[in-house]
Amino acid sequence: MASAITTLAADAPTLSAANTGFMLICSALVMLMTPGLAFFYGGMVRVKSSLNMLMMSFISLGIVTILWVLYGFSLAFGTDSGSLIGWNSDYVGLSGIGITELWDGYTIPVYVFAVFQLMFAVITPALISGALADRVKFGAWVLFTALWVTVVYFPVAHWVWGAGGWLFELGVIDFAGGTAVHINAGAAALGVILVIGKRVGFKKDPMRPHSLPLVMLGAGLLWFGWFGFNAGSWLGNDDGVGAVMFVNTQVATAAAMLAWLGYEKLRHGSFTTLGAASGAVAGLVAITPSGGAVSPLGAIAIGVIAGVLCAMAVGLKYKFGYDDSLDVIGVHLVGGVAGSLLVGLFATGGVQSDVAGLFYGGGLEQLGKQAIGVFAVLAYSLVASALLAFLLDKTIGMRVSEDDEVAGIDQVEHAETAYDFSGAGGGAASRTTAAPTPSAASKKVDA
Template sequence: MTPGLAFFYGGMVRVKSALSMLMMSFVSLGVVSVLWVLYGFSLTFDDDLGGGLLGGFGYVGLRGVGPESLLTGGGIPIFAFALFQLMFAVITPALMSGALADRAKFSGWVLFIVLWVTFVYFPVAHWVWQADGWLFKLDVIDFAGGTAVHINAGIGALAAVLVVGKRIGFTKEPMRPHSLPLVMLGAGLLWFGWFGFNAGSALAANGTAAIMALNTQVATGAAMIGWLAYERFRQGAFTTLGAASGAVSGLVAITPAGAHVNAFGAMLIGVVAGVLCSMAVGLKFRLGYDDSLDVVGVHLVGGLVGTLLVGVLATGGRGSLGQLGRQAIGAFSVMAFSFVVSWVLAKLVDLTVGLRASEDDETSGVDLAFHAETAYDFGEPAGTPALWHTGPVTGPGGITTVVPNHRRTEVRP
């Protein structure tokens, strides 16, 4: 799912930011994997330190865990569970990256990931999924990540956007996706991977996994239809970007709810999410915040739709106004905590190493500025490959050309 997200976001940005967008997702695979083993799994799934707020330090470095170690009462190897939950931790900060497209400083983004998963994701995941977490004990329904992943990432992205500010030229110049085929490819990979994300949260091949898988499919289809219908009504066209975004909104919304509703409930959640998320993406222009790739409109709003609607649509006697109230407590407590802490962390990073690229780097393109590469090279005649160097060099009998920011020197024969 994380490489799928990278393609989804990467196709939506302008060409000068495509590699940066891919890297902002991809680097999370490296950073969060290391932190998860060092202390993340322990802070999330060890016994509570008190108050249902954070796990302990019994699993630091996965010490004491062997190949035969099983989850208490579950019969599942701890290593398997730790690996599965790691992927949730990896993709959650990656989801936020789309909000900062075109203007984030890569080193600042990496530091922000380190701080954000430590002080926001690990505690919130403990609240929701560990048996002694306070939202778990409150009986808030979140089967696979509506609060811990999507609401958490969506509101955290909004906080970071308010710190970083708007892109140069926001609302004044076109910022169209450079590759809609990449967007569709990424959406397809996400849709496919989401079956593991959702159905896998049953931690077994059973009826719960089966209904979650079915509901994932039908909710996503209904959301895509809802988004496209609203788009046709408002804009007069059915766009590929709308189809991809609508599908993702359905995937988001069914994530907390799918194991607790029937197929009709799943379709209702999906179509509501598709319409409301399509409406919500325009809020950034009315309210004046620059969420580049609509993380707030899709993940925050979609997460809220699924988290709240399961309160009244849940089967087995769980749907009630009381359950809706508990769902609201879970959703809005995560929003409040994540927004405040995310804003503080983004501000801290911006004041130290910097979270916003310089004006020159943003104008010339963050791909060249931070990665010394471009996504596509159409300028090479056949048989005359460019030689890239790290400093000003003139080849024998050749001419030296320096690309913007003097990051690389191209020597042509």
């Protein structure tokens, strides 16, 4: 018996300074994705809505952080109850956790795992906001975010990643959040916009991005931060799986960007910067669930498929009449579904696990599991999100008035505007004021 105890003690994980440092860096990278998303969305809307769009992402850093500490981590990753939810009183307030206490089976502290997963919880409701641009009261959005993460995100995170969660136990592969993050957010966006309706002028007025440079900056920050999002989800760097995921993240994103641009050129005749940014995000979304199970060649295939499918999907809002302002459904829902299902085709059985997809001799079993995960999360998030939006709309109201929407939600909700031109000079008033004939010196300066 003594020798058995000695063996077990020797085999028990010990805190790894390298993995701990790596995961703290990954956590910071994922945190950066939320401001990156704010820039990405903020540049895509009209000037009069840009600050509101920035705030709808940024506020998630405040709300979700506090709720995660109070009870979110416990609900998502506490001891399983009925395969649907978790709970651990030691995790409430993060007050019963030792500073060197390790996350079960890993070499990183519980605190590190908790803060890494916090950043996932923060960005997921922020993703939803892009579908609701121009028309939602900020106070209603704050309350919706708090309710949504409690009722939808925390339980779904437990289903997918929590020990005992029913999708986890079923064997659904979601390396870094295809179901829990992207399908969850995309389905929620659809549920909410079906309740609150379209923007004033949808399909009639031009609603072009006001700052494509901001969009490209946001996309670049997302791409950069996504390496932490994906590679960090292996919770360590000892066996090379995280490195494969890092490579696949880059490869799939590049392939999706090129595929989107190719489709765009054939369909519309131009290569656009918005298409490049959107294609990159589509590739990042699709490789998130699948990148730990496929080879780099599989990542290329997944990126190409996602790039084309998402480029096609963004136009469906005009065909079916739902106003997905910034294509959250077309990119995150469709990209998440594609990436999650393609695991069942392209999984090699030689990376994160020995599970092989159809193209590698594994048959249809894994594809079936992936489909169950996809449609379970989609259905739950869609219905629950629509109900939350309906309740808020009937009580405090979700939308600003039509007049306020036309005037600009930034001024109405935040009493600010994104750009102040009052001190720039050269306005209409100065042009109508008679000026003295300039001297030769002033002409030289003006020239």
